[in-house]
Amino acid sequence: MRIIFALIALNFTLNIYAQDSLNVEFNKPIIKENQQDIKFKNSLGELKVNLDSSGEKNIKFGLSTQFWLRYLENNPGTAVNGMLQENTYDAGLRRMRVTMQAQLSNAYSIYIQFGINNQSFISGGGSGTGANGQGKKPQMFFMDAYNELAIIPRVNSTTKKENKNHLYVGAGLHSWSGISRLTNASTTKMLTADLPVFNFPNIEVSDQFSRQFGVFFHGDYNKFNYRVAINKPFATNKQPLIGEIVDNNQTGKLSFSGYGMYQFLEKENTLLSFLPGTYIGSKKVFNIGAGIYTTSDATLAQTEDGLYKSYDNTLIGVDAFLDMPIGPKSKEMALSIYSVFYNYNFGPNYLRTNGIMNQGTKDSSYNGPIAVEGFGNAKYLLGTGNMWYTQAGFVLPNFSQKVKLQPFAAYTLKDLEGLNEIAHFYEFGANLFVLSQNAKVAYQYSSRPLFDAETKEVFTRKGEHILTLQIAL
Structure with a gap:
C-alpha cells in the first residue's frame, strides 16, 4: 500500500509543480489508441503525466478494483x-x-x-498473519513487467502519420499469449461478470497468473493482427501416482505460442495485450482468429509402478468476435457475441479442477455422496479434450442519460477424455454501466455440474450468485 500512496503523492506533486515541459493531465478523453471510450457518455479519461510539451513522452497510471459479494451452493460435504x-x-x-x-x-x-x-474472508492471506489471520494482508505481486521496442512504430516519428503496418518486440514477464482472444482478455472490460478461467490453460501451473517470462513480437499487417512469443515456463515438479498424469516440466523446455486475428471492420487498439469482451456498441468489430501454445515434456504420467512417461502439450483455439451497434442510432443498442473452440492435449486423461476464491474443505463428519471435483465451489476446469464456449450480450434501448443495461448469457461445453459424460455449464446475468466500463455493477448466476467419483458421470448440479462492483481508471 505504501507504493500506491507514494504514486498518488507523486501525481499530486507533479500536478502542482508542472512546468511547460512537464504537463499533467487528469480526466482527459482517452487518446487515439482508446477511441472506443470517447464515444461513451460520462466515461472517464486517463491519468497521464506528460514528460514533454508534445505529450509523446509520458507516463500513464491505471487503478482498478473488482469487489465481489457471493452466495455459494457448496459441493456436498463442504x-x-x-x-x-x-x-x-x-x-x-x-x-x-x-x-x-x-x-x-x-x-x-x-x-x-x-x-x-x-482475497476473501478466509483465503488470500500473506505470510506471517498467524493462526488468527486467515485472509488478511495478502502480498502484492507483479503480473506484468516488460520492456518494448518499436521496430516499425504505429506513428511515423517524422511525418507524424499513422503507419499502416507496425511491429514491436519486447521481453520480460508478459501476457502476449497465444491460443485465443479470451486468453488475452481484458479483466476490466469483460462481457460476463468474470472470465471462465479455462481460457488461461496454464493458469498458476506453468505461468504466473497467465504470464510467463520470455520474448514476444506483436503487430499489424494491414488488417491482420498477430502476436507470437517464446517463453520459459515456470517450473513444475509434481510426481504422479500409478495411473495418474500431472504437471511436470523438469526437463525445462521452452514454450511457443501465437495468436492472429483478421479484423474485417474497424481495427482494435492493441497498444497493450488485453482485448475487450464488449465495446458496448462504441465500435464496429468483426474478427476471426486462431492460435496455438506448445511445449515439450510438460506433463508426466506413471503408467506402471516405477515406469514414467512424459507428454508434450499442444493447445489450439479458433474463435470469432462480433461487437457493433444495432437498430436506430437514438436507441444506442448494441450486440456483443464471442465464440471459441479449444482443443487441449496435455496427455491422456489429464484433468484439472478449480474453484475461484474457494474456502471449502472436507467435513470430517459428513458421510454422504461427494463430488470427485472436491469441495466448496470446485469444478472441472479443463483437461485433455475439446471445449466450446460462447457468450452473448445485448445493450438495451437507451432509457437514461447516465447508465446502460446489458443482459448477457454464456454457455460452455466440455468434452474431456477423463470424464464419461459431457459437461454443460451455464451463466446469465447483466451489466449496469454507470461510467462506461470505468464504473459498473454486474450480477451473474452460474450453474456447474458435479461428477460422481466412481462413474465419472454427472450426479448433481450446484449454483453460484455473484454481485461484482468495478471501478477502473
Missing part, C-alpha cells in the same frame, strides 16, 4: 472455517491492480502491472 455448510455467504476482493506505462520515446516503452487477486 466445511468452511471448520463448520459444515451447504451454502456460504461470501465477500472478497477478486482483483486489485495498479498499472504504469512509460512511453520514453516513439520507439521505447515500459509496462508494469501489480496488485492482488482473490
